[in-house]
Amino acid sequence: MQKTSVTLRSKKLKSGMLSLYLDYYPPVVIPSTAKLSRREFLKLKIYDVPENEWQHQHNESNLALAEEIRATRFLQIRNKEFGLVDNIQHNVNFYDFYNSIVDEYYNTGSKGNYHSWKASLKYWAVFTGKDLESRQLTKWHVDQYRNFLLTTDNLRTNKKKLSNNTASAYYKQFIMVLKRANKEKVLSSNLAEDAKYIKEKRNIREYVSEQELAVLWKTPIKTPTVKHMAMFSAMTGLRYADVAKLEWNDLYEDTHQGSYIHLREQKTDHRHTHPISQGALKILKSQDSTEGKIFSEIPYYQVIRELKKWVEDAGINKKISFHNFRHSFAIINLSKNENIYTIKDLLGHKNITTTQIYLQSIDTNKIKAANNVNVDLDGL
Numbered sequence: 001m002q003k004t005s006v007t008l009r010s011k012k013l014k015s016g017m018l019s020l021y022l023d024y025y026p027p028v029v030i031p032s033t034a035k036l037s038r039r040e041f042l043k044l045k046i047y048d049v050p051e052n053e054w055q056h057q058h059n060e061s062n063l064a065l066a067e068e069i070r071a072t073r074f075l076q077i078r079n080k081e082f083g084l085v086d087n088i089q090h091n092v093n094f095y096d097f098y099n100s101i102v103d104e105y106y107n108t109g110s111k112g113n114y115h116s117w118k119a120s121l122k123y124w125a126v127f128t129g130k131d132l133e134s135r136q137l138t139k140w141h142v143d144q145y146r147n148f149l150l151t152t153d154n155l156r157t158n159k160k161k162l163s164n165n166t167a168s169a170y171y172k173q174f175i176m177v178l179k180r181a182n183k184e185k186v187l188s189s190n191l192a193e194d195a196k197y198i199k200e201k202r203n204i205r206e207y208v209s210e211q212e213l214a215v216l217w218k219t220p221i222k223t224p225t226v227k228h229m230a231m232f233s234a235m236t237g238l239r240y241a242d243v244a245k246l247e248w249n250d251l252y253e254d255t256h257q258g259s260y261i262h263l264r265e266q267k268t269d270h271r272h273t274h275p276i277s278q279g280a281l282k283i284l285k286s287q288d289s290t291e292g293k294i295f296s297e298i299p300y301y302q303v304i305r306e307l308k309k310w311v312e313d314a315g316i317n318k319k320i321s322f323h324n325f326r327h328s329f330a331i332i333n334l335s336k337n338e339n340i341y342t343i344k345d346l347l348g349h350k351n352i353t354t355t356q357i358y359l360q361s362i363d364t365n366k367i368k369a370a371n372n373v374n375v376d377l378d379g380l
Contacts, residue, residue: 006074008066012048020044020066022073040073042066044100058103061096068092092186094137095121095130098177120170123149123162134186142178142191146171146198168198205361207328208234212316219314225296226306228283230325235280237329237347238263240303240322246294251284263348274346330358 005025010018021041028037044066046059068091102121105114127148128141149167154160162170178192208216213234221227229243236243242263250261260275276284287294303322311320318324326347333343344355 004074004077006070006077008070010046013045016048017045018048020046020062022070024073024077028077042069043104045103061099062103065092065096065100091133091135093130094132094134094181094186095125097134097181097186098124098174101177101180116169117173120173122155123152123170124174126152126155134181135188137187137191139191139194142195145174146196150198164198165200168200171198205327205331205358206318206320206324207331207361208316208318208320208324209328210332212314213328215316216310216314219310221306221310221313223298223302223306225287225298226303227310228286229295229303230307230322232280232283233322233325234328235283236274236276237326237343238274239326240300244293244295244297246284248289248291248294251294253281272345272348327358327361330355331361334358335362 003025005023007023007025008020009023010020013019019041021039024038024040026038044062046062047055050056050059098121102114102117105117124145127145132141149162149171150164152162154162154166175192175195175197178187178195179190181187182190182192213231216227217231229240232238233240233243246261250263251259252262253259257273258275259278259281260273262271263274264271284294287296289296307320307322311318330343330347334340340355340359341352343358344352347355349355
């Protein structure tokens with residue numbers, strides 16, 4: 001009988017990290033591709049030269065998970081050789097499995113998504129600890145974790161309950177982890193199947209009006225690039241991640257379409273042509289760069305801090321984040337009766353229902369009704 005081996009190896013990536021994969025001998029059919037191959041990439045990455053304690057822990061966690069997968073794959077192959085049924089469930093530390101998915105967002109997703117996923121993992125650890133194995137996970141844990149998120153205090157402030165919508169987001173991420181766990185045979189049953197999502201409460205989308213945008217433009221700011229990026233978002237509807245990664249070779253101008261950019265949205269991976277106004281073009285051309293990225297790189301925490309002070313200095317009494325400038329583009333256009341499907345495409349929404357949420361902020365029927373009763377208030 002031919003000797004079988006399953007070896008854990010790594011491949012260096014352009015980012016400097018190492019991608020972990022299994023090396024099979026002889027080749028096997030990889031379940032995810034249904035093709036014969038010697039390599040199965042595990043979607044797990046480690047630091048080539050860890051520089052701090054967090055990176056060391058990250059490496060230990062992912063290497064331990066990869067080793068468990070390697071051992072399980074070896075047993076699966078041996079069972080098939082002896083005619084046994086492939087019914088092996090991967091019994092792994094569930095916290096480590098959850099953490100491996102969070103790490104995928106660190107390496108491939110936006111930083112905003114990563115921090116949200118990291119927070120959801122933190123709440124899971126508070127609820128159940130870090131030692132629960134996947135075989136121990138039951139429907140009770142799924143139901144009780146939902147109740148926990150709806151009643152627990154905010155771990156960051158320790159002053160008030162976690163907001164309903166934040167609890168909804170964290171629970172939704174947890175369910176996504178359960179689905180992955182079931183798909184990868186980390187769970188013996190689909191615990192996500194009967195999970196009851198936490199319904200989001202619709203909030204009014206805050207935005208910056210055209211008058212407020214004009215005031216902000218005249219208000220000084222420590223780093224002008226932050227102002228330019230926010231105003232560009234308000235004039236185009238682009239997310240922060242898409243504004244920050246814009247390069248000069250994404251920009252086009254011709255007599256038929258005017259000025260536009262070829263955009264690949266980081267969040268949705270959607271590719272499309274995005275027209276921009278002459279005002280937005282002026283902002284781009286006012287930057288110091290001429291090649292590579294258009295806007296100079298600024299740490300996101302600095303953007304948040306300067307944006308908050310800038311809004312306060314402008315005398316605007318609203319809780320405004322960078323994303324609210326994207327809201328402004330949508331709400332201002334919809335208030336001017338622009339076609340909602342056009343706005344949907346410009347915002348990169350997959351579903352029109354997402355775009356319709358913005359209509360709550362500009363209920364034209366309410367505005368009309370509120371102004372129907374006119375009384376001559378003589379003397380006022």
